[in-house]
């Protein structure tokens with residue numbers, strides 16, 4: 001494996017201060033997630049100070065809802081679902097994205113870079129949920145930052161890197177990584193890996209990132225997690241390239257991509273729906289992050305075109321048998337080497353990719369690494385087939401594994417033991433090729449149907465998550481006034497009930513204000529409804545801006561607003577009301593045409609223990625507003641003060 005860049009050189013680059021680095025709230029979030037005794041409440045408070053990050057964090061957490069089966073709607077829930085390491089790398093990734101959307105490197109397409117990184121993030125998240133080489137929550141950020149070294153080269157050496165990229169574009173036979181090595185004595189892969197290590201990403205995750213653009217240099221053990229991660233990164237990059245390629249190029253890129261997917265054990269049908277989901281999420285995320293996206297490729301058609309070229313004679317009689325066996329790894333667990341070799345030949349003839357394990361105690365580990373669909377286990381008297389199968393059945397993937405026990409013909413006791421331990425079927429010694437073929441066919445059909453079922457389930461979970469997000473949006477919309485964007489009457493009714501109950505329970509003061517615009521009809525009549533609408537929008541923004549954080553303003557009528565002030569007695573509420581009145585009075589309204597001025601009359605009321613309910617409190621505030629109008633408008637009145645002083 002190539003070494004990461006010289007640590008001294010990296011420290012120098014860092015010291016100059018030109019390396020891309022997180023800024024603002026992201027730094028506080030990263031620091032907090034690194035501290036051992038951070039409380040979730042404290043972290044949530046810091047996160048909430050960056051509303052853009054809140055939305056992204058919740059969406060990232062919802063990317064995992066297929067596994068967690070419920071939509072995430074709050075920061076706290078998102079923190080629980082994602083965990084601190086993932087929150088840290090997300091803060092990092094999104095901060096870089098916000099701060100490095102453009103830059104001085106003219107030949108580097110910043111928009112395309114982030115669009116492609118987003119595709120890699122979503123592809124990694126989706127692939128890892130299937131292949132399980134790392135937790136899915138880490139995968140998104142890893143994909144997002146996998147090529148951050150390129151951004152760093154563009155930031156550090158804008159002119160030289162720009163020239164280099166143009167050279168690669170002119171002569172595609174030149175390898176970008178070779179040119180980088182010559183020009184900067186390091187590649188973007190090495191620089192990116194050094195940055196990830198510096199940011200605290202574990203080396204088991206960084207090493208695959210270092211190698212995935214040159215997988216021939218990776219020396220990870222076959223079947224290891226790192227090797228799997230490299231494959232996922234290579235496939236994610238291929239998906240990103242295909243999505244961003246011109247339509248005329250896409251068919252050319254598809255076969256290699258399908259081959260990569262096949263190597264990861266993804267059946268074509270599954271892979272196509274996975275790509276479609278990635279493209280859907282790409283477009284949603286693109287809108288959220290203001291990153292350009294393209295129209296999704298027609299994955300189904302591209303895949304079908306590849307099939308007609310490469311597999312003209314697929315079996316029409318049994319659709320579950322059209323999948324090549326290489327999509328289905330088989331693990332043979334048997335002590336006898338010659339028996340394993342015999343089974344390997346038979347299985348490979350049927351197109352399966354075969355893995356072997358002689359040692360029963362290591363078989364669980366092999367099974368977790370290989371994630372086979374079929375397990376062939378020798379069940380002779382002295383081995384531990386029963387404990388192996390029982391242990392596998394307790395794992396997530398082991399529940400759907402098709403297990404065949406290899407038995408001696410005359411031992412009914414062992415046959416019963418195999419069935420009781422969880423074997424699905426058996427094959428008797430000596431193995432007859434035709435009998436094994438029949439068993440394999442049945443096993444393959446079961447596995448295919450199970451996968452289809454799982455895919456449908458996943459789609460259902462996805463739709464359920466989408467539905468719950470749209471429901472939440474609908475709920476929010478139903479509670480918001482469309483013209484001014486502030487809460488509406490329905491919200492006001494719910495909220496005042498809530499505050500009324502809390503005030504009664506804890507014997508705390510509660511006040512409300514009724515704010516009514518003065519002479520608003522005249523503005524409509526003189527300048528038209530459009531100007532009236534503009535005035536309404538500006539005045540509600542001004543009123544909202546003049547309130548304290550704990551107060552809530554709602555538009556309850558055409559030119560009428562209700563302000564709910566928890567924990568506020570009458571004199572404090574009168575003070576707030578005066579602030580509102582004066583803010584409205586001092587604000588010239590810019591309608592883009594005629595300049596208009598607006599004043600407000602405000603009625604204030606405080607809850608009294610003798611009042612029957614919240615309606616009585618609002619009525620009293622309304623009475624105050626009426627008195628203010630009577631008094632000549634542009635003033636604050638309370639029926640309770642008049643009452644007390646009269």
Ligand SMILES: Nc1nc2c(ncn2[C@@H]2O[C@H](COP(=O)(O)OP(=O)(O)OP(=O)(O)O)[C@@H](O)[C@H]2O)c(=O)[nH]1
Pocket residue numbers: 483516517518519520521522524528529530531532533536557558559629633
């Ligand atoms: N442009 C616009 N006008 C609205 C909207 N909703 C209500 N109105 C108008 O608001 C005006 C309210 O008029 P009035 O209730 O007489 O109140 P006013 O003119 O402010 O008079 P006073 O309250 O007595 O000072 C009416 O002309 C309504 O048509 C709206 O959404 N947009």
